[in-house]
Amino acid sequence: MLQMVVCVKQVPDTAEVRINPRTNTLVRAGVPAILNPYDAHAVEAAVQLKEKYGGQVTALSMGPPQAEEVLRRALGMGADRAILLSDRAFAGSDTLATSYILAAAIRAIDRETPVDLVFCGKQAIDGDTAQVGPGIAARLGFTQLTYVMAIDGVDLEKRQIQVQRKLEDKREVIRGRLPALLTVVKDLNELRYASLPALIRAARATITTWSKDDLDLDPASIGLKGSPTSVRRIFAPPARPGGELIPGEPRQAAAILVAKLVQTKIIADK
Amino acid sequence: MAGEPAPVSWELLGAGRQLAGALKVELAGVLLGQGVEGLANEAWAYGADRVYLVEDPVLGPYRTAPYARALVELVQRYRPEILLLGATSMGRDLSGAVATALGTGLTADCTALNIDPATRLLEQTRPAFGGNVMATILCQRHRPQMATVRPRVMPLPPRQEGRQGELVRVGIDLKEEEALATVLEVIEEKGKAVYLDRAEIVVAGGRGLGSRENLRLLEELAGVLGGTLGASRAAVEAGWLPPEYQVGQTGITVRPKVYFAIGISGAIQHLVGMQNADVIVAINKDPEAPIFKVATYGIVGDFLEVVPALTEEFRRQLAARST
Ligand SMILES: Cc1cc2nc3c(=O)[nH]c(=O)nc-3n(C[C@H](O)[C@H](O)[C@H](O)COP(=O)(O)OP(=O)(O)OC[C@H]3O[C@@H](n4cnc5c(N)ncnc54)[C@H](O)[C@@H]3O)c2cc1C
Ligand SMILES: Cc1cc2nc3c(=O)[nH]c(=O)nc-3n(C[C@H](O)[C@H](O)[C@H](O)COP(=O)(O)OP(=O)(O)OC[C@H]3O[C@@H](n4cnc5c(N)ncnc54)[C@H](O)[C@@H]3O)c2cc1C
Helix, strand or coil: CCCEEEEECCCCCCCHHHHCCCCCECCCCCCEEEECHHHHHHHHHHHHHHHCCEEEEEEEECCHHHHHHHHHHHCCCCEEEEEEEEEEHHCCHHHHHHHHHHHHHHHHHHCCCCCCCCEECCCCCCCCCCCHHHHHHHHHCCCCEEEEEEEEEEEEECCCCCCCEEEECCCEEEEECCEEEEECCHHHHHCCCCCHHHHHHHCCCCEEEEEEHHCCCHHHHCCCCCCCCCEEEEECCCCCCEEECCCCCCCHHHHHHHHHHHHCCCCCCC | CCCCCCCCCHCCCCCCHHHHHHHHHCEEEEEEECCCCHHHHHHHHCCCCCEEEEHHHHHHHCCCHHHHHHHHHHHHCCCCEEEEEECCCHHHHHHHHHHHHCCCCEEECCCCCCCCCCCCCEEEEEHHHHHHHEEEECCCCCCCCEECCCCCCCCCCCCCCCCCCEEEEECCCCCCCCCCEEEEEEECCCCCCHHHHHHHEEEEEHHHCCCCCCCHHHHHHHHHHCCCCCCCCHHHHHHCCCCCEEEECCCEEECEEEEEEECCCCCHHHHHCCCCCCCCEEEEECCCCCCCHHHCCEEEEHHHHHHHHHHHHHHHHHHHHHH
């Protein structure tokens, strides 16, 4: 039996987020909100382990009331229950404060039934920091296993998990002690389609909501106040200085381009 | 760092030198591992005034817990104003744990670092939202100000052969039981793409190639130039090249001397992975393709004609030069 928690974040579909160049503010209007793609693989991994070893999967999200949607998606994928952490006081949390709040919620779950595994995505596609997972692991003192691309197995008796981590040009096989926190990459598994009964169950499920008062939190460590980093300004990525279109038929254009690159020694003989 | 130093370490020393200069403070490097003392020479050569060295068998293979403990202790003892790490998978794994233990701020994946002379604060600029947005982040009241820096974004500083500095050996009481994990095996994922992030010339293809067979034309061009192939996500998803070749937000960041973007439209998620190339050459049949906005040189045309012409011209002109 494994007691598992999956942290899922609702994110804007970043392909569509733009900066208004005049006001330097984010244009989010009309941008669809989705389940962070890596987190979908995290849910799938936990559900697969439950199928193999038995246990329970809790999906956990911090966000505004609308974040309920991603929790229902997790339930449709096979999570057993969902908890939403929602409070105005959480707004503006950076990764230090976010991991503090999520870790406090995991501790509360742990008090009911001890938690063996926590799953996070490799990173969220909006904030893109990949810092929340390690932050939670550090706070809980769990074994930290990041960039997990395969789970070889869990030894419930010895309380160990063996995984493969995806590094730049290497794959690392590593065995860690439970409880552990895993951050996962997409190679870990293929997502399955949710079954109709699962979707109906997910749509009808009640989602537990916890506010700051339901958790053991120091008010100075949450939200803007609890965040050491602050965004001073945001702006559109600078455009590279405009380039030069080389006219002419392919052969002609190729000759001109090559001459430019060779004469300036940008490309020299190898 | 453990074992082979990541090249980004030396890039960090270059960036750190400038910050230390602006603040008029010293620049130190940290060496954690087993049998890594020899690297201190490299750290001095790339600009460190001082090197803190922690050698311990527990630090042989990288594991988060002991590395984090060692670095946290160093920071608590020596109290740097700024702590930089490479945004490699190891650096990101470690920095998140360390910043949390220290209760300080951490800015991920920075592409620019500056000191505000009035406040002495570190201005940390980074892409977010998949590269659609740049943000400048401050860490005003907590120390150290921590940042990870993406590899290949800061230039490699010149190596000053023979430059010496101070070595500070630090003993930290680490226990194997507290490592929480055991590395069983490390498997090299070989293939040319392994070196993509260090390649001087990248010849990248996208959906516009139309088929796997057409990749041959790019291989020939890369062959003449001693370059490495790269791909957009669309080309990877089509199965023409394996995922290790993907350049961009969810792939590799490259900083070559020349990047050829062939049949690649120039989506923002692709651009964030290659826009630091010294020269970008775009070949696309659509004159409106966004890739032309970032290209140093562009040729509008069908790559089926342009690429073989380029290969032939390079062959001819390079041969003419070397005789
Ligand atoms: C432009 C911009 C830049 C920013 N830069 C920084 C910065 O450099 N440093 C910093 O500390 N903060 C930064 N922030 C704030 C940061 O985005 C938020 O703290 C955010 O709540 C968490 O960070 P992330 O999105 O990077 O998550 P990541 O750390 O990338 O997320 C990893 C995983 O953690 C879990 N997770 C993350 N958030 C939640 C959640 N709310 N609920 C459930 N699970 C979650 C998910 O499993 C996710 O896959 C920035 C914000 C903006 C708008
Ligand atoms: C979260 C997220 C992450 C992503 N990460 C990445 C990433 O890491 N890397 C990445 O590349 N993409 C990434 N993408 C996908 C990205 O948005 C684009 O879809 C992708 O880069 C498009 O690839 P492409 O330019 O090859 O294809 P297209 O956009 O289809 O462009 C093909 C181009 O080929 C040209 N063309 C066609 N025929 C010819 C011809 N005969 N001769 C010359 N030109 C021709 C066309 O004019 C067109 O411009 C990501 C997307 C998301 C949402």
